[in-house]
Amino acid sequence: MRNARQHEIVVTLCLPTGALLVSLLVFGVFVACSGANPLAAYALMYQGGFGTWFSWQNTLQRAAPLILTALCTAIPAQLGLVIIGGEGALVLGGLGAVVMALHFPVGVPWLVQLAMALAGMVVGGLLILVAGALRHYRGVNETISSLLLTYIAIAGFHHLVEGPMRDPASLNKPSTAAIGDANMLGLLPGMDVHWGLLYGLVACVVVYILMSRTVFGFAARMAGGNARAAQLSGLPIGRLILTGCFLAGAAAGLAGMVEVAAVHGRANASLVVGYGYTGILVAFLARHHALAIIPVAVLLGGIGASGGLLQRRLGLPDATVLVLQGILFVVILASEALRDRLQLLGKTAS
Amino acid sequence: MTETVLGWWGVPLGVFAGAMRSSTPFLFVSLGELLTEKSGRINLGQEGILVLGAMCGYGVAFLTGSPWLGVLVAGCAGAMLGSLHAAICSLPRVNDIALGIAVMLFGTGLAFYLGKAFIQPQAPRLPAIPFGWWSAVPQVQAALQVNVLFLLGAGLAPGLAWGLTHTRWGLILQTVGDSADAARALGYSVTYVRWAATALGGFLAGVGGSFLSLYYPGSWNEGLSSGQGLMAVALVIFARWEPVSCFWAALLFGGAGALGPALQSVGVTHGYYLFNAAPYVLTLGLMILTSAPQQRLAGAPGELSVTK
Numbered sequence: 001m002r003n004a005r006q007h008e009i010v011v012t013l014c015l016p017t018g019a020l021l022v023s024l025l026v027f028g029v030f031v032a033c034s035g036a037n038p039l040a041a042y043a044l045m046y047q048g049g050f051g052t053w054f055s056w057q058n059t060l061q062r063a064a065p066l067i068l069t070a071l072c073t074a075i076p077a078q079l080g081l082v083i084i085g086g087e088g089a090l091v092l093g094g095l096g097a098v099v100m101a102l103h104f105p106v107g108v109p110w111l112v113q114l115a116m117a118l119a120g121m122v123v124g125g126l127l128i129l130v131a132g133a134l135r136h137y138r139g140v141n142e143t144i145s146s147l148l149l150t151y152i153a154i155a156g157f158h159h160l161v162e163g164p165m166r167d168p169a170s171l172n173k174p175s176t177a178a179i180g181d182a183n184m185l186g187l188l189p190g191m192d193v194h195w196g197l198l199y200g201l202v203a204c205v206v207v208y209i210l211m212s213r214t215v216f217g218f219a220a221r222m223a224g225g226n227a228r229a230a231q232l233s234g235l236p237i238g239r240l241i242l243t244g245c246f247l248a249g250a251a252a253g254l255a256g257m258v259e260v261a262a263v264h265g266r267a268n269a270s271l272v273v274g275y276g277y278t279g280i281l282v283a284f285l286a287r288h289h290a291l292a293i294i295p296v297a298v299l300l301g302g303i304g305a306s307g308g309l310l311q312r313r314l315g316l317p318d319a320t321v322l323v324l325q326g327i328l329f330v331v332i333l334a335s336e337a338l339r340d341r342l343q344l345l346g347k348t349a350s
Numbered sequence: 351m352t353e354t355v356l357g358w359w360g361v362p363l364g365v366f367a368g369a370m371r372s373s374t375p376f377l378f379v380s381l382g383e384l385l386t387e388k389s390g391r392i393n394l395g396q397e398g399i400l401v402l403g404a405m406c407g408y409g410v411a412f413l414t415g416s417p418w419l420g421v422l423v424a425g426c427a428g429a430m431l432g433s434l435h436a437a438i439c440s441l442p443r444v445n446d447i448a449l450g451i452a453v454m455l456f457g458t459g460l461a462f463y464l465g466k467a468f469i470q471p472q473a474p475r476l477p478a479i480p481f482g483w484w485s486a487v488p489q490v491q492a493a494l495q496v497n498v499l500f501l502l503g504a505g506l507a508p509g510l511a512w513g514l515t516h517t518r519w520g521l522i523l524q525t526v527g528d529s530a531d532a533a534r535a536l537g538y539s540v541t542y543v544r545w546a547a548t549a550l551g552g553f554l555a556g557v558g559g560s561f562l563s564l565y566y567p568g569s570w571n572e573g574l575s576s577g578q579g580l581m582a583v584a585l586v587i588f589a590r591w592e593p594v595s596c597f598w599a600a601l602l603f604g605g606a607g608a609l610g611p612a613l614q615s616v617g618v619t620h621g622y623y624l625f626n627a628a629p630y631v632l633t634l635g636l637m638i639l640t641s642a643p644q645q646r647l648a649g650a651p652g653e654l655s656v657t658k
Contacts, residue, residue, distance in 0.1 A: 016417050045621050051599075082445075082448060084451055091365075107652075134637075134638060134641075136643075137643055138638050138641045138642075138643055139641045139642050139643040140637045140638055140641045141587075141637070141641075143394065143447055143451070144394075144580060144583060144584050144637070145634060147580055148577070148580070148581070148584070148630045148633055148634045148637075149579050149634070151576060151627065151630045152627050152630045152631060152634070155623045155624060155626060155627035155630070156623070156624070156627070157626050158623040159506060159621060159622075159623035161622070161624075163620070193437070211620065214650070248579055259472050274639075277455060280451060280455075281455065284452075317462070317466040318461040319459055319462035319466070320463060321459075321462055321658060322454075322455070322458065322459030322462060323459045323461065323463045325455060326452065326455045326456025326457070326458075326460065327456065327458040327460060329451070329452035329455055329456060330434070330438065330452045330453065332448070333438065333439045333444055333445070333448055333449050333452055334441060334444065336441075336443045336444060337441035337443055340442060340443065346570055
């Protein structure tokens with residue numbers, strides 16, 4: 001038994017690693033076709049993401065929202081739902097946080113930050129809650145509805161930021177009023193990375209404990225594994241789905257609050273840069289495991305951080321990172337096909 | 351001033367013209383998705399295929415000077431992405447919805463990557479047939495400029511409806527979609543039929559994409575498609591897997607999409623973003639109305655995971 005378990009862990013680690021290597025190889029061929037040296041591209045990606053302390057800090061800065069948006073896909077996945085609305089929850093969460101900061105009556109920074117985080121989480125949570133509720137009560141496919149809700153949320157965001165909530169002083173780039181320097185999230189001690197990273201790490205640990213050590217987590221995973229069996233054993237499927245979706249949206253909403261309170265200081269189009277979509281890839285690469293999300297988010301944050309360097313040194317378009325992410329996504333899903341075969345191999349060996 | 355003569359009548363006219371103009375991508379993507387779903391698989395990657403098709407069509411039309419060659423290459427690029435989806439989906443343990451998301455991100459990324467060079471130059475556009483020659487009002491004339499691709503799509507819908515029920519190929523496709531086991535027992539290769547259906551579906555989605563960049567709006571940029579491909583997937587469910595219903599639904603969606611620009615043209619600029627969100631709200635509303643919590647949807651292919 002012990003051997004089989006070890007073998008499973010080895011397979012679980014090897015498959016994504018192998019998929020990553022294959023993706024890099026395919027990506028190299030792609031880069032070579034556009035006339036750049038693939039080896040130089042690999043070296044730059046390492047340098048830009050993980051080569052120096054400076055690039056590490058840039059990487060971690062980007063990993064923070066990715067960790068949180070990945071949870072938005074990973075938590076519903078435990079319930080058997082495929083939710084891809086993290087981008088919408090992030091954007092609305094950021095906007096909710098700004099509204100809270102602008103209207104909060106007490107000028108105590110930590111209180112304002114707490115209120116911003118709660119506002120972001122509630123707004124983001126409600127958005128994904130709608131997708132979950134539509135799934136449960138009306139049978140609407142949650143993947144499509146969550147992406148449609150994202151488009152609606154982004155349209156509403158642009159409407160508010162460029163209309164009623166626009167700060168007249170923001171001429172070239174329509175933005176809301178600033179939340180104020182005093183209310184900004186500071187930096188972690190000794191590094192140039194904001195506290196949002198810690199929010200992400202804590203969220204992952206909390207979700208891990210929730211999913212693997214509590215009755216809720218057990219019930220949720222049971223409902224995700226076999227909804228009918230869960231229903232027959234009396235589990236409240238509806239409540240599980242709604243709670244899971246709310247938590248998922250809350251994580252992405254918190255990412256929006258972090259981006260506003262630690263990076264931009266106000267809500268504007270810089271918030272809509274695709275962290276929500278990369279988060280989906282992070283969740284799938286981590287196989288929806290809350291703790292595995294952390295290293296995967298750091299890896300993809302590093303790839304994202306190296307994008308600028310690839311653009312400047314090799315003259316590749318800024319979408320190069322998107323291509324690598326797309327290849328990685330396709331290859332990681334294809335690699336699942338090998339899992340059974342590898343596990344069978346382990347059984348015959350032991 | 352003819353512009354003031356029309357006044358608010360410009361809004362319904364604009365919506366009507368826009369319905370024909372903006373419905374073409376919806377129509378092609380939804381007919382392609384219908385084929386794919388009839389084979390028992392859903393391809394959410396149509397959105398990525400649409401964007402890649404738009405880029406390829408524009409690039410080829412610019413480089414060769416022939417918009418029709420652009421349409422063809424756009425279709426072929428779509429068929430290739432469709433084949434990728436089909437090939438990986440036929441492996442064990444691969445989920446078609448998850449892979450659709452991957453193809454969506456891959457197609458979009460690839461289009462942005464390859465399309466960087468084509469953002470500035472102007473490619474030749476697809477021709478349109480002026481059906482508004484009888485009118486002296488320029489807006490009416492402009493509204494009745496009908497693109498050839500729209501007419502092709504409008505003809506394709508009933509053609510497909512007939513083909514699905516009256517040809518050997520159509521019946522095999524429906525058998526595979528309703529029961530893979532039955533199709534296997536009859537000796538048909540499920541993998542092959544699904545590959546053909548997904549590749550053909552990708553071809554049509556690519557053609558729909560080329561309409562975006564070669565006719566309306568008529569240029570390539572990274573914000574060209576924002577969810578039309580995905581909405582077309584939802585549209586197929588709403589149209590209950592009927593090609594002719596897809597045509598009417600596509601017109602409805604096109605009209606909703608034209609509401610924002612039509613209001614803008616008569617001077618309503620407030621709430622521009624909100625009117626542009628109308629198609630998404632419409633899609634979501636229709637999905638809520640037409641879905642059912644417990645029983646399977648009428649007309650759904652039996653093997654389709656999305657409605658189970």
